Amino acid sequence: MPLRSRLTLPLARLRRGIRASEFALIALAVVIGASAGLGTVILGALARTLQHWMFALPTGQRLSATDSLSWAQLAMLPVGGAVLSIFSWGVRSKRRRMVDAVEANALHGGRMAVPDSLVVAGQTVISNGFGASVGLEAAYAQIGSVVASVAGAALQLRRSDLRNLVGAGAGASIAAAFGAPLAGAFYAFEIVIGAYTPSAIAPIAAAAISAVFVSQLFGAQPYVIDTVALFPSESHHYLLFAGLGGLCAILGIGLMRLVAIVEQGSRAMPLPDWMRPILGGALLMPIAFWSPQVLSSGHGALHMDIAVGASLGFVALVFLAKASASVVSLGFGFRGGLFFASLFLGTLIGHLFAGVLALIAGYQVVEPHDAAMVGMAALAVAVVGGPMTMAMLVLEATQDFALTGAVLAAALVSSTIVRETFGYSFSTWRLHLRGETIKSARDIGWIRALTVGKMMRRETRATDCEISIREFRQRFPLGAASRVVLINATQHYAGIVQTPVAYADGLDPDAGVGTIAINAEAALSVDMDIVTVMKRFDASGADELAVLDSDRHVVGILSESYVRRRYAEELEKAQNDLFGER
Structure with a gap:
């Protein structure tokens, strides 16, 4: 063998x-x-x-x-x-x-x-x-x-x-x-x-x-946050932390948009692409000279800032410096993610949130370490997505179920605001800027794979639109065809005639059949996906549409009923896959 x-x-x-x-x-x-x-x-x-x-x-x-x-x-x-x-x-x-x-x-x-x-x-x-x-x-x-x-x-x-x-x-x-x-x-x-x-x-x-x-x-040191809440969260803290989740959502959206703006600006500069990371590294130098905390993932800085108290002014400056460093790094061509940067930045936002509340109220309203954990998860949810992911991360890091409940409340608020007002995570946002329409990892590949070219019926019998209605009746008696595709003298698509319409009373038999054609401008192309096709049918109100190539030559025809049946079949198949039918 x-x-x-x-x-x-x-x-x-x-x-x-x-x-x-x-x-x-x-x-x-x-x-x-x-x-x-x-x-x-x-x-x-x-x-x-x-x-x-x-x-x-x-x-x-x-x-x-x-x-x-x-x-x-x-x-x-x-x-x-x-x-x-x-x-x-x-x-x-x-x-x-x-x-x-x-x-x-x-x-x-x-x-x-x-x-x-x-x-x-x-x-x-x-x-x-x-x-x-x-x-x-x-x-x-x-x-x-x-x-x-x-x-x-x-x-x-x-x-x-x-x-x-x-x-x-x-x-x-x-x-x-x-x-x-x-x-x-x-x-x-x-x-x-x-x-x-x-x-x-x-x-x-x-x-x-x-x-x-x-x-x-193998002795790897995991990126866990070795801290615990100092006292249990009370009921009114959930409202406060929900507000922190909303703040993190706004800042997360701003951070993602800022990365896109800087990236577009750096690409528009009169420099070759290979120079962008070098220039980005040079721009990082003064920021890192002020505080090396902005470098790399920020894991060491996160532990240091949680363990050691710092003034609100310093925390705010570190937040601005780290955000700037991340934006410059990604905007000028360095490769990496915002996941851990968002965790670090979130802890700083939480510290600032707790500090500002204390200044306003005159006493410590929420414990800063609690707020840091909530802010960490809420900003990460805004940037990366996944409220349960971040809630479980905090739970496994702190072993504190009460705090995890507050984290989940803030994460859900953050996730909802980002979804409703922005609609993307950082990864899908960058895909959107590249021209994709992905909003999540849900499987939409079958939608794109189900194209007009795979669904259409080949059209081999197209009729000259210049013939008279009388001649059309002779060629196509009632019952012979439900519809006829027309072409003009240059072999380009000229509309569709529904055969019964050609036999309606009051028509001039000597008039060109093209005068009763419909959907001359509404047509499909071979590479359209099924969702786009259904939208085209809805917009035109047609039961059938011609399929044209790039030169507007007729290559096929497609009916709305068949398209919707295929969509229902594929959707049912996708749902069966989703719920694990083996």
Whole structure:
């Protein structure tokens, strides 16, 4: 037996086993979670090693927890921009449009490319390792999700199973990074899959737990917040923290829009693209010279600012500096995420909120550490999404159920305001700026795949619009055809004639049949998706529309009844996948 056949046979058996057994799918998720946890450990170690080399940090020292840095050390920021440009130039031949887990699940059924994901991970590690104010979460989630995507594609799993595995891989990476399996599991549901799917609960939970186990086995230090609430939240605190959630929503929207504005401005500058990260690194130098807390993810600074009290003025300045550094880093081409930056910024907002309330009331209305935790989650929800993700993160960090309830209230307020007034998370906002219409990771790929070209009936019999109504009646007796597509002398589409209309009383038999044609301007193109088609039918009021190519030549025809039937069938299929019918 040939070697390929010997390899294909066990793979086919494994595929059938996973498709038929939920236990087998869970076992696969455990392996994916362990791989994601290992990938998180490796990427984190690479970034920290770079930071220690580039900035000559003492062993165990976090870059953002450093008291001060010299100008010579800070020169590593533009150097990092140059290294990033060289790396991006070196891989440019392999680069297509980078697809992250959210876009993959929304549009491509969970399919991702390994080379693209390695490029994203490499760019993120370089950016973070050289001190840019970006998080590693993008690299973590990219590696975890691409492992799942490759494994699922190799086993030819169902589209729904593949999407769930991609969510499991991304969630496992986040779980490993934060040492928080519940937060990682909800990250998979809320951010990557876009829905709570019963069929995915066990695989995602198994992946998150195995990822945390592997990361701890290798001695990784998770990004947990080692703090507890000093007194239980009272009922009126929920209203105050809901107000803090609303404030965080406004600031989160402003932060995301500001990143887009700076990015558009930097691209409009008369500079080549490779110069943008170098200039961005130079702009970061004076900000970091004032306070190194703005550099990297900000994990060390977060612990330092929570543990040590500071004046409101200093906290406000650190907030502005960190926000500016993040905006400059992302706007000038460094690669990374806003997840951890939003956590850090949220704690500062919480401190400011508690301090301002104390100044107004004359006494401490809410405990600053409580407010810091609530602000951390609320701003992260505004930027990243996922209220339950952030609530579980706080719960696993503090073990305080009363505080978690307040966090959830603020997170829901923040999420609702952002959804209603803005409609995007940071990842989907950047996709929107690129021309996509993705609002979440919900699977809309089947909508785009169901195009006019796949649904239409080919039209081979088009009629000259210049013939008379009398001749039309001779060619098309009643009952011979329900409608006839017309073309003009240049073979271009000229409308549709409903055959019974040509037999109506009062018509001039010698008039051209084109005079009774309808929908001459309303037509479809081959690449339109089904939602666009239904909108076109609603706007035109037509029962059938012609399908035209780019030169307005008739290639087919499509009826509204068939389109709506196909949409209902595909929607039912998608809902069955959502609720786990195997």
